[in-house]
């Protein structure tokens with residue numbers, strides 16, 4: 386009884402896409418001044434980790450692959466209750482797609498586990514910058530671990546018997562799944578509510594310096610599997626989505642609501658969308 | 665050499681998800697631009713025989729089927745291992761999967777197992793001049809569309825959400841093609857994750873496949889305002905949709921959310937009330953046949969995509985619209 390837990394949380398720093406603006410004149414993206422935040426799903430993943438740590442005692446390791454600036458997201462994780470933070474950062478990792486990213490994260494997790502094996506790996510359901518939801522399943526597959534995506538609640542977590550019962554949200558309802566531990570979950574926001582960081586943590590975080598791992602030390606990553614070389618997908622071209630040609634807009638106040646609606650219904654009728662008379 | 669274009673048939677409890685046929689339709693189109701190509705389907709499950717015929721009726725020339733009790737319910741391990749084995753054996757050029765919860769889980773694992781590129785949530789698929797799959801998807805929070813290529817590894821994998829692609833009709837005349845049956849090569853004991861039970865969600869309205877969707881946004885102001893939309897939807901025999909802020913505010917459940925992080929819809933008639941028409945919302949409704957926008961702000965971007973716009977207060981426009989539609993229906997009955 387009373388074995389402490391080790392949870393590893395993979396986190397990503399992302400541009401706050403809700404703050405992205407389009408230049409109305411050129412139709413291009415204004416990238417400057419977009420703040421970087423901790424991917425929202427991981428904030429919830431970390432809360433789950435903290436709950437488990439409070440229950441069993443133990444440690445939380447957070448891990449990210451990203452640019453030097455990602456230490457900010459890691460510091461936020463220390464504030465929330467993580468004990469150790471690792472930034473895997475190197476120019477050679479740049480332009481990684483999900484396959485190369487999952488290789489780096491999986492390899493780093495293996496290295497962390499050589500020191501302290503983990504009971505649980507937590508990922509966000511998806512990163513809001515790309516919404517791909519691929520890295521978690523990719524890492525689980527590489528590490529040959531049971532995978533539960535879209536976890537929305539933990540029904541039971543039996544560390545001694547290495548067994549958890551987890552709710553998974555799918556379109557038609559909730560799957561209740563039993564999995565042995567260690568396992569990898571990607572989590573929905575409902576998995577745990579965000580709580581305010583305790584003051585001592587905030588002070589600790591301010592002084593904390595995350596460990597920085599390069600492509601060669603302390604782990605020698607396989608150069609063929611990282612960065613551009615390790616990424617089978619490439620971005621061909623990017624454009625802002627075009628608008629389709631708009632129809633008329635009439636002002637109800639000028640025409641009178643009744644007439645405006647009559648006109649609208651006439652237009653719908655003409656288009657034949659409700660009667661199926663359109664070719 | 666023949667290039668195989670594969671699509672995944674997603675099924676649960678013996679019913680195929682319609683996205684399977686949407687993918688098959690898209691694959692047949694791609695096949696026209698890819699010389700010497702064939703379109704084939706992959707189907708896993710238990711007792712899936714009837715679905716095999718369905719696949720042929722939608723134009724598949726061959727079906728690879730793994731039918732095994734271990735596959736009764738979807739679980740990542742047996743499904744991804746089974747399909748990866750088929751891929752290694754038959755070397756498809758392209759493999760398309762539905763971007764459902766199941767499909768995303770599955771496709772990510774397969775791509776890792778066979779070490780290839782996967783483009784998630786595509787909104788457009790084409791074959792480029794070099795005969796590579798050009799998969800276009802929204803990125804950067806939907807503010808940008810990017811075309812992704814996977815030049816050197818095979819298969820080129822992509823997921824597409826339900827309703828992004830048009831729904832094809834089954835062929836009136838079709839013949840049963842070849843069925844390749846493969847063993848799963850795995851026993852129940854090999855699968856660590858067990859499904860203990862399934863709790864069906866409250867029977868939510870299916871907005872994805874509805875002909876008429878009446879959607880409200882922040883401008884609706886609250887759950888009360890949504891009652892007005894519900895009346896209009898009922899008068900039209902349609903369902904209610906919503907923008908993300910309306911869902912976030914708790915006025916209506918997530919199942920009703922339309923847009924990039926909600927559902928993609930392609931109704932015959934889409935009515936947007938109190939919705940500004942942000943890009944992340946527009947991508948979810950671009951396939952609608954007719955868009956009627958109701959917004960008090962004449963400069964709202966929703967008017968750029970609307971087939972018809974009414975600038976006005978939805979609190980007066982929507983009830984009047986309901987009234988006139990009811991009146992028109994009543995008149996029709998008397999005819």
Ligand SMILES: Cc1cc2nc3c(=O)[nH]c(=O)nc-3n(C[C@H](O)[C@H](O)[C@H](O)COP(=O)(O)OP(=O)(O)OC[C@H]3O[C@@H](n4cnc5c(N)ncnc54)[C@H](O)[C@@H]3O)c2cc1C
Nearest residue numbers: 881882883907908923924925926938939940944960961978
């Ligand atoms: C990564 C990402 C994903 C997103 N995914 C989605 C998504 O899936 N779906 C989605 O919808 N959004 C999504 N969004 C949010 C999106 O960017 C917009 O913020 C959102 O669509 C705006 O919702 P809205 O139009 O209801 O609200 P607002 O933009 O606030 O617009 C409200 C509109 O109501 C009008 N109005 C107010 N009062 C009245 C009245 N009495 N009568 C008539 N009109 C009135 C106003 O003029 C205004 O145009 C996403 C954003 C990001 C960054």
Ligand SMILES: Nc1ncnc2c1ncn2[C@@H]1O[C@H](COP(=O)(O)O)[C@@H](O)[C@H]1O
Nearest residue numbers: 395396450508509511512517518519520
């Ligand atoms: N660069 C990264 N470093 C650490 N974790 C990541 C990284 N990219 C993605 N993840 C994790 O994988 C999840 C899914 O990301 P994505 O596949 O990009 O949608 C995220 O929520 C993170 O938990």
